[in-house]
Amino acid sequence: GGGGAAGQSGNAGPPAPERVLFPPTFSVSEIKNKQRRHFMFLRWKQQQRKEKLAAKKKRRKEREALGDKAPPKAVPKTIENQRVYDETTVDPNDEEVAFDEATDEFAPYFNRQTVPKILITTSDRPRGRTVRFCEQLATVIPNSHVYYRRGLALKRIIPQCIARDFTDLIVINEDRKIPNGLVLSHLPDGPTAHFRMSSVRLRKEIKRKGKEPTEHVPEVILNNFTTRLGHSIGRMFASLFPHDPQFIGRQVATFHNQRDYIFFRFHRYIFKSEKKVGIQELGPRFTLKLRSLQKGTFDSKFGEYEWIHKRREMDTSRRKFHL
C-alpha cells in the first residue's frame, strides 16, 4: 500500500496505467512537487471520470432492464426547485389578499376609474444615453410624458404632478452617463419603489429588432410574482399601462421576475398558427432589482418603508428570494 504509493509518486513522465488504485489514505495535495502533484491530480481526475461513466452505464442498463417498472427519472435540482419557501407566497384563492387588493392604492386603477398618466424624468443633467432611453421608454408606455429636471426638488414636483392629474412618476437616476436606478412612484399618495437598473439596451443596440413601437396600447405580462411583495410590485407595474390593451397592435410588454431580478422586454407577436407564435423584440430592455418599497410618495428621510433590501440579513442564503 504505502510502497506502491511511493513508487507511483516517483513517476513523473510515463503514461497512466489502466487501473490506478489510489490507496484511501493518499491525498494528491500531500505531494510537495508541483509537477508530480499536477500529474497525479490529472490521473485522479481521469479515474473519477471513468468511474462516473461506468456508473452511468450501469444505471442505464438497470433502467432498461426494469423497463416499465423503472423508477421515474430524478428531476435535477435547480435553484428554483430548491427555493426556500416564503411564507408570504400568494395563494390565488386567498381572500385576505383579494380583500387587500380591493382596498389598496391601485384599486381605482383596477376598477377602471383612473387612466394612467405617467411622468418620466431623470436626475440632474442627464447625458445622451439617458435622454434617449427616456424617450424610448415614453414610446413604450402609452400616455407618458418626458420632462427634464432642471435642478428641481422632487418634493416640489410631486404636488404639481398631482395637481395636473398624473398618476405615476418615474425618475431615472443616472451615474457616469448610464442610467442605473429607477424610482417608480404612484402619485396620489401611493407606494414608491426604488430599483437598481442594469443592462439597459437601447433600441439600436438590440439585434434583430423590429420597427418602432406604435401608438397602440400594449398588453402586459407579469411572470413569476409570487410573494405578497412581488404581488404588490406586479400591480404597480400593471398600473402603468392602460387597462384595455389594443390587440390590433400586437405588442406586449413583459415583466418577468426570476430570482429577484425583473426583466423588462417589449415585443411584437404574431400568431403563425394555433400552436406557434413568433415574437420580435422592439423597444428597450432593462433589468431591475428592487431595493426598497416605501409606503407614501417619495420621501427619503421621513418615509415609512415597507421593505428595504438589507444585504446582511437578506442575502445570507442563495436559495432565498423575496419577490
Place this chain on the structure above:
Amino acid sequence: SPQIVWSMLGNRQFCSYKMTTKTQNFCRNEYNLTGLCNRSSCPLANSQYATIREEKGRCYLYMKTIERAAFPRRLWERVLLNKNYEKALEQIDENLIYWPRFIRHKCKQRFTKITQYLIRIRKLTLKRQRKLVPLRRKIERREKRREEKALIAAQLDNAIEKELLERLKQDTYGDIYNFPIHAFDKALQQQGAESESESDAEKEEEDDEDVDKREFVEAEDSDLSDFEDMDKLETSSEEEQEEEEEVEKKASHSKSKGKTPLKGPARRKRPYIEIEYEEETEPTTKTKAA
C-alpha cells in the same frame, strides 16, 4: 532685510512655496494675500504684511510687522472680523490705517471674495445634496453574475410565447384570430353542449306545450329548427352565436384556407337527421311501362 530675501527667493534660488506654470508664478504660502508670486505679495519678502484668512466660517485679519520679525511665534497678529460685511470692512480699515494702499486694497478684495463663497456654501447646503454611495466591488460582481444566471434560467422568449399561447387558448383575444381547427374544435364542443341542451329543451316542450306546436317543430327543416334553437339560446353569450355563425361561414371558406382537408362526414357540424324522401318520379315510370 526683505530686499535680500526677495532677490534670493523670488528670482534666483529655490522657494518651496513657488509654483511655476507657463504663464504665471503662483505662491502656495497660506499667508499670501493674492496667491501670486510677486515682490509685493510675498509674505516672506515683506516685513509689513497683512492677510485675510477664514476658519470654520469666520474671517480673521492677520498682520505682520517689522517689530516682531525676531519672534516667529508672535509674528502674526490675528483679529477676528465682524460678521457684518460693512462693519468688518471698517475694522480692516481701522486696523490697517497708515498701511500701504496695495495691502489695504487687496485685503478688502480678499475679504469680499471669501464672504461671497461662504454665502454660496451656505446656500448649497440647503439644496439637495448628491449622496455618494461607494460601490462594493465584490457585491457588484456578484450581482452581475447572478443577473446573468437568472437571465439564462428565465428563458424569456419561451416564457413569453407560452403565456401568449395560453392567452389565445383562454380566448382573451376574442374573434381576432381565427384558426380553423381551433374554432372547429370549440364549435364541436359547443355543439355537443347545445345538442344536449336542445334535447332537454325539446323534451320540456313536448311535455308542456300543445300538440300543434309540436307538429310545427317536427315538420320544419333541420336548418330552421337550429335557428329556432339559436334564438332560444339568446341567454348564452353572444360570442358563442357569433362563433357559430363564423364557423358556418368559415367552414365554407375553410377549404381554401384550412390546414387539414376536412372530409365529408367530418364536416357535419350539427346533429344531422337523415330524412329519406320518396321520389315522385317512380309512379310515372310505372305508368310508362304499363
